[in-house]
Amino acid sequence: MRNALVIAHKDLRQRLRDRSAIVLGLVAPLAIAALMSVAFKGSDTFHFTMGVVDVDRGPVAAGLLKALDAPGLRQIVTVKTIASKRSAADAVRAKSVAAALVVPAGFSASIEGGDPLSLVTLTSVNQTVAGDITSSIATSFIAQLNADRLSVATALAAGVPTSQSAHLEALAAGFQIPERAVQRSIGAHKLKTISYYSPGMAIFFLLFTISFTARSFFVDRAQGMIERIRAAPVRPLEILAGKAMSVLVYGVASLGTVAVITSAAFGANWGAPAAAALLGLAMVVAVVCVTALVMCIARTQRQAEGISSIAVFGLALLGGNFIFLSSSPPVMRTVALFTPNGWAMRGFTDLSTIGGGLGTVAEPVLAILAFSVVAGSAAALLARRAVAA
Amino acid sequence: MVCGLLEPDGGTITIGGRPAAGDLSVKSLVGYMPQDVALYPDLTARENLAFLGRLYRLHGALLEERVSEAFELTDLSDRAGDRVDSFSGGMKRRLNMAAGLLNHPVLLVLDEPTVGVDPQSRHAILERVQTFGRGGMAVLYTTHYMEEAERVCDRVGIIDRGRLVAEGTRRELVARLGQRDRIELGAAGDLERLAAAVRTVPGVESADTADHAVHLVAEDGRWILPAILEAAKRAEVVLNSVDVVEPDLEAVFLHLTGTALRE
Secondary structure, rough: OOHHHHHHHHHHHHHOOOHHHHHHHHHHHHHHHHHHHHHOOOOOOEEEEEEEOOOOOOOOHHHHHHHHHHHHHHHOOEEEEEOOHHHHHHHHOOOOOOEEEEEEHHEEEEEEEEOOOOOOEEOOOHHHHHHHOOOOOOOOHHHHHHHHHHHHHHHHHHHHHHHHHHHHHHHHHHHHOOOOOOOOOOOOOOOOOHHHHHHHHHHHHHHHHHHHHHHHHHHHHHOOOHHHHOOOHHHHHHHHHHHHHHHHHHHHHHHHHHHHHHHHOOOOOOOOHHHHHHHHEEEEEEHHHHHHHHHHOOOOHHHHHHHHHHHHHHHHHHOOOOOOHOOHHHHHHHHHHHOOHHHHHHHHHHHHHHHOHHHHHHHHHHHHHHHHHHHHHHHHHHHHHHHHO | OOOOOOOOOOOOEEEEEEEOOOOHHHHHHHHOOOOOOOOOOOOOOHHHHHHHHHHHOOOHHHHHHHHHHHHHHHOOOOOOOOOOHHOOOHHHHHHHHOOOOOOOOEEEEEOOOOOOOOOHHHHHHHHHHHHHHHHHOOOEEOOOOHHHHHHOOEEEEEEEOEEEEEEEEHHHHHHHHOEEEEEEEEEEEEEHHHHHHHHHHOOEEEEEOOOOEEEEEOOOOOHHHHHHHHHHHOOOOEEEEEEEEEOOHHHHHHHHOOOOOOO
């Protein structure tokens, strides 16, 4: 593999003389991470104004307004009373409120009947989170109401006199449905946006080295250099390994530099240094192996560019470099596990929230290395044919 | 195949007494100059040679020495620190050759080294090739220019449509095909008498007069020239000029391969 090191050293020298390497390896990921840090500033805490229209003016509506004033809800919702449904719709349209909840006339009376009216939620497509929370509040309130009704109906069915129904309703209203699902973060730290997108963008731009290196292989071939190198006592696998290994040094330097700068300048939390370094190194090894495989599969420079583009953007999209995987559909979270960067993002997220050290990243590192073995083995099998082509 | 770029269908290749098949180290005995300039344009001349030298296991002081030597052989020492993309075509060709000399090869393979090269650089390359040959280096030289083959090659092989159709020294190739020397005698006086006199010389196949000269066709013109001069003296004709034209490789090549254009 000595010749591979010679080729890698030469490639690295050429790469560093090309300013685009500095731009893509350092400037771009830092710039994008900084941009996202500014864009998502404040997104770690969420607060919105909700309009409430009480057309009913009954006891149930009053109970809803009282529930909305609970201390727990005040952290995320400011309630604004609006006179009519029409005014509420205008307010949502004008974005003076993010969403609105309308209690229709006769709602309180309909609760005791067999066909209760529905609460109406007015939402905007530009405020989906606020709309979801408003709907959730309405749903929870209705569930509580239904539980109260069920309790009273059960008691009356058991023989309690109907004259006691008002008393029973008051009693039932004092009980609350126990929470059936409690979502609590298991980590000691909350995941900051910058802590997610710093490794996300660093890895995304690391993936671009697949394209550059694969393209350079075919440029070298067009220049006759691959043939010249083959005439020397160099094995075909050493040629591919050498070109791919230049990615190793460049990738480690790029990831490391971005980690240090985003931590110091933007407060990104990459986790314990040793664990983050191991995870980053594993990711770089995976990129090295994918690069070698692309060089073996492609027959021309154009093919290399096309295959690389598919690999780069496919992996980035599926692996969660652009979006929070936790908010993706389950199938996407599963697919991400077939990508090395998906495991890397999981590892960096765990390091940032759960903390810990090497044990936290053991599973992601092993998964990434398994991917690397598959890709690298395929490249090794195809190396001779690829170099001799 | 000699450079290990193609797998042979059959036969064996032996370089320096060692079979080339399956032995990567045999490539260390071969220097290669491809037809197209194969150098990294964004690296300097020295960086290019240093990189290629390391692939042949050269390093440290030995590598420096070989690189300097290669520059001297190709007259590029003063441009060693310049990027290759700043070189002229001829300089690139010379550097291309220099790269093939780093490992002091037993066999130097030159694939059409003078294509697209200015006359000075071409002359320099041919001079170097002759020097290498005199120094004991085996040189495998491919070219479409017959005059280059005649100038630098001890033995010539003619390949047509992938097959070796003839091989030998220049004289052997010419003689095998029965080509004859042409001798032109310029003279004042009775040319017919001169022609008649030289026809009697053994080895002269024909003698004709045209354009104020006598044109002879003979085998081994250089050998029978004294006899021709003697015949002219006996005929009492004073010769003004004697020109011996031996058949050249181009004629041999065209005879063997035909004159039809190739695809």
